Amino acid sequence: MSGTGTGEELGAQAARTRALALLRIRSRATAAALLPAAVAVVLLVAAAQGRIGGSGWDTARWVVTACAVIVLLGAAAVSVAIVRARPAISPTVPLTEQAAPDLYRLVRDLADRLGVPAPSAIALTPDCDSWLEDRTHPSAQPAGNAAGPRRSAASGGRRHRVQAAPVLVIGSPFLWWMRVAELRAVLAPVVAGTGPSAHPDIAAARRFVRGLDGAVADAAAPAPGPLAKVRRLPRVFVGWIARLLLRSCRGHAAAMERGVAAAASERAQAVDYGLRIAAQEQVGLAYAGWDRLLTRVALPAWRMGRWPSRLDAGVVSALTELSRRDRLAEGFASRLGERPACDLLEEPGAADEAASLLAARLFHGGPAEAGPDWSPVDWQQYPEEVVDRKWRTEAARLLRVLDTMGVPPAPAAEGSSEASVGATEAGPVGAAKARSADSVGVAVPTLARVVEHLAGPGGRGEELAAGISAAVAREEAAAPQHLPTGSPAGAAGDPGGDDVLDFWGPAPLPLFPLQPPRTGTELLADHVAAMVCCAAVDTAGATPGLDWLDGPALLVDGERRADLGSPVLSLVEDGDAGPLRSWLVSVGVRTDKPVRLV
Numbered sequence: 001m002s003g004t005g006t007g008e009e010l011g012a013q014a015a016r017t018r019a020l021a022l023l024r025i026r027s028r029a030t031a032a033a034l035l036p037a038a039v040a041v042v043l044l045v046a047a048a049q050g051r052i053g054g055s056g057w058d059t060a061r062w063v064v065t066a067c068a069v070i071v072l073l074g075a076a077a078v079s080v081a082i083v084r085a086r087p088a089i090s091p092t093v094p095l096t097e098q099a100a101p102d103l104y105r106l107v108r109d110l111a112d113r114l115g116v117p118a119p120s121a122i123a124l125t126p127d128c129d130s131w132l133e134d135r136t137h138p139s140a141q142p143a144g145n146a147a148g149p150r151r152s153a154a155s156g157g158r159r160h161r162v163q164a165a166p167v168l169v170i171g172s173p174f175l176w177w178m179r180v181a182e183l184r185a186v187l188a189p190v191v192a193g194t195g196p197s198a199h200p201d202i203a204a205a206r207r208f209v210r211g212l213d214g215a216v217a218d219a220a221a222p223a224p225g226p227l228a229k230v231r232r233l234p235r236v237f238v239g240w241i242a243r244l245l246l247r248s249c250r251g252h253a254a255a256m257e258r259g260v261a262a263a264a265s266e267r268a269q270a271v272d273y274g275l276r277i278a279a280q281e282q283v284g285l286a287y288a289g290w291d292r293l294l295t296r297v298a299l300p301a302w303r304m305g306r307w308p309s310r311l312d313a314g315v316v317s318a319l320t321e322l323s324r325r326d327r328l329a330e331g332f333a334s335r336l337g338e339r340p341a342c343d344l345l346e347e348p349g350a351a352d353e354a355a356s357l358l359a360a361r362l363f364h365g366g367p368a369e370a371g372p373d374w375s376p377v378d379w380q381q382y383p384e385e386v387v388d389r390k391w392r393t394e395a396a397r398l399l400r401v402l403d404t405m406g407v408p409p410a411p412a413a414e415g416s417s418e419a420s421v422g423a424t425e426a427g428p429v430g431a432a433k434a435r436s437a438d439s440v441g442v443a444v445p446t447l448a449r450v451v452e453h454l455a456g457p458g459g460r461g462e463e464l465a466a467g468i469s470a471a472v473a474r475e476e477a478a479a480p481q482h483l484p485t486g487s488p489a490g491a492a493g494d495p496g497g498d499d500v501l502d503f504w505g506p507a508p509l510p511l512f513p514l515q516p517p518r519t520g521t522e523l524l525a526d527h528v529a530a531m532v533c534c535a536a537v538d539t540a541g542a543t544p545g546l547d548w549l550d551g552p553a554l555l556v557d558g559e560r561r562a563d564l565g566s567p568v569l570s571l572v573e574d575g576d577a578g579p580l581r582s583w584l585v586s587v588g589v590r591t592d593k594p595v596r597l598v
Contacts, residue, residue, distance in 0.1 A: 011266060012196055015259030019205035021252045026208050029245060033075035036068035074237065078215075081238045085214030087137055091362060092123035092169055093354045095345075103344035107168060107191060110184060113271050116195035119168035124351060126311070126359035128173050128287040130190050132166035132197060134206060165194050172355040175341045175348075176312040177286045177319060182279040183341040185272035192264035202260065209253045215242040289319040294363060295514050296551035301377060301386045302364035304393070309376035310349070311356040312342070317379075318548040325549075363514045379546070387544035387552040388537070389598060394530035396597040399445050401467040405460070407453050409444060447535040447584075448591040450528060455577035465520030465572075468527055525572045529564055531595070532580070539590040556587055 043061040046052045097104045103122060111118035119132065168191065174183060196202055219239025223231040268276075293314050301308055308314065342348040353376065360366050366374050377385050454461050518526075533554050536542035545555040553560045567579035584591060 009263075011259045011262030011264075012199075013259075015196055015256045015263060016199060016201055018252045018256035018259060019199070019201040022205040022208060022249055022256065023201065025245065025248055025252070030075075033071055036064060036071045040065040040068040074241075077234060078238050078241045081215045081218065082208075082211040082242065085211050085218050087134075087210040087214045088217070089135065090125060090133055090169060091358060092125045092167075093172075093351065093358055095122045095124055095351065099347065099351070100345045103341075106180070106184060106344060107187065110188060110191050110271065111194065114188065114192045114195070114267055116192055116267070117165045117198055119166055119191065119194060120164040121167045123167055123169050124172040124175075124355050125169050126172055126355045126362065128171045128283065128290050130168070130170050130174065130187060132190060132193050133169050134197070134203075134210070135167050136164055136207075137210075166197055171286075172312050172351070173286050173290045173315045174283075175345070176316050176352070177289070178279065178282055178341050179338040180341050180344065181272070181275060181338075182282055185276040185279045186283060188271045188276065189261075189265045189268035192267040193260060195267065196260040196263050202256065205253070205256060209246070209249055212242045212246040212249065215239065216246060285319060285322070286315065289315050289322060292322075292549050293318045294359065296549065297382075297546070298359070299364065299514055300390055300551055301382065302360050302366070304386055304390055305373045306375060306377040306386055307357060307360040307366065307370075308379065308382065309353045309356050310379060311359055312352045314379060314548065316340075321548045382546050383544040387546065390552060391530040391533045391537075391544065392596065392598045394527045395445070395534045395595060397468065397471055398450065398464075398527040398531055399597070401464060401471055402449065402453065405463065405467060407449065409446075409449055444594045445597055446592055446594055447531055447589070450531050451571065451577050451580065451591060454528070454571050455575050461524065461572060461575065462520070465524040468523045469520040472523060521572060525565075525568050528572055529568045532564060532568065532584070532589070534595040534597075535584075535591065535593070536587055536589050538595050539593045540588040542587065561587070 040061070043052070043057070043064055047057065047061055095103070100122065107122065108118045121135075123133075168187070170187070174186065178186065197206075216239055219235040219242065221235075223229075223235060293311065297314065297318075298308055298311060342351075345351050356376075357366075357368075357370075361368070370376055453464070533542070533544070536554060536556070537544065540556070542561075543555045545553040545560060547553040547560060547562075550562070553562070554564065555561070564583065567583045570576045570579045
């Protein structure tokens with residue numbers, strides 16, 4: 001215990017030393033700004049007492065006084081900009097105590113065991129991480145806060161900095177995958193950080209650095225109004241001073257945070273240290289499952305205008321599937337019999353839905369609320385409403401590009417014209433239109449047309465890929481850009497409040513794109529695979545499905561066929577249709593039959 005106490009003291013002392021170094025930088029900057037004024041005061045007093053005189057001294061006195069006034073005005077502008085700068089606030093879902101009383105109780109008990117102040121509030125983030133965040137700046141106080149009206153009435157409508165402990169931000173996937181004891185062990189070193197954070201010097205140094213960072217961000221923002229260039233000049237000056245100070249603070253700030261982390265880690269060793277080692281394995285596993293779920297499962301749904309409303313619950317299914325496939329993860333699923341940490345919430349479904357919507361907005365973009373073109377989807381509905389719709393949308397886009405290129409239709413099977421009307425119109429009128437279309441030679445949507453175009457001697461795969469890329473780009477450009485609007489965010493346990501992304505300003509969403517733009521070849525391969533899947537569903541009795549680790553899946557006789565990618569790539573990249581035709585024969589797909597489109 002003595003060694004632990006010594007390590008904690010060393011870490012805290014190192015953090016305080018670096019905090020004092022940061023405050024000395026602030027003091028030196030203040031002294032530099034006051035130096036011309038001090039020299040001007042000395043010259044004015046000396047002239048008043050008759051100690052200096054003459055035209056030379058008079059000129060020097062007025063020049064120094066003018067310089068002092070200019071420097072003081074500039075220093076005042078920089079100081080006001082730093083104080084009023086809005087520090088970066090992580091987009092989170094607020095979790096009130098009424099929505100999670102057991103979780104608040106667990107955190108407070110943990111803080112009592114560690115001998116540190118308890119966090120002032122708890123929030124959820126759609127990420128596999130946890131941290132403490134200072135939200136004492138007035139801009140970080142939500143307008144819908146219960147104390148807001150009283151504070152506004154007492155201060156004449158102004159909001160002041162509140163004195164409170166940091167907010168504990170918890171990754172929402174942890175609550176669903178981890179057990180209660182594991183979550184407590186993982187949160188111990190995070191909660192222990194409230195101790196060093198309460199030190200006045202460390203708190204003041206953090207506010208100074210966050211103010212500089214906010215001033216740099218504000219200076220980089222475009223100035224509104226007709227005189228934008230003129231109004232931007234003061235911002236450029238303030239931003240230059242703030243960047244200069246921030247560069248001088250960078251090393252000390254990083255060392256201070258390392259000292260705080262070391263002190264918190266040493267203090268937390270007294271609480272669940274052995275369990276924390278095992279729980280850290282779950283952190284890495286949760287991160288892998290969350291990343292796979294977002295990129296393979298959620299992203300296709302977001303692109304279709306649907307957002308899965310139970311992403312955190314999906315993490316459990318994804319990681320359970322991973323433990324079944326990967327022998328390195330054996331034994332992890334056996335923990336599912338213990339009490340999950342999400343039981344600490346009063347309404348886990350509401351919290352999961354709010355975190356899922358925030359994840360969709362951060363990583364893909366979208367409005368703050370559900371609507372006709374942005375609606376939630378359950379996992380049971382995912383295969384029909386996302387997978388099948390995705391395949392048919394991409395197949396329809398592929399055929400439209402072929403029409404634009406003037407690719408001739410492939411020979412269709414007997415009666416295919418009438419059957420193809422199922423893509424757009426049913427009934428006697430649709431059948432009549434189909435017979436009319438067949439008489440004039442309009443192309444029917446068949447897989448054979450795509451395969452013969454890519455495998456033929458005049459196949460133009462590169463032109464087709466470019467056409468698909470252009471079509472996708474046009475559709476994305478036509479889609480409305482969603483900006484933070486300040487509308488309610490649907491926080492768990494808090495139906496009111498501002499938009500959680502309002503702190504990030506008018507930056508277009510998404511803030512953190514998951515994947516780089518897909519190449520033309522990748523888009524073409526995806527569209528050809530979608531056309532194949534549509535043909536398999538319509539002619540071979542296959543069904544769309546969901547694979548928790550790989551996303552949309554094709555099920556043949558209830559079994560997933562994961563061997564479609566290689567034959568499609570051979571056709572797209574090499575023009576070799578042999579592997580794909582063999583695959584189609586093995587599944588029983590008719591390429592000459594029309595497929596149903598959206």
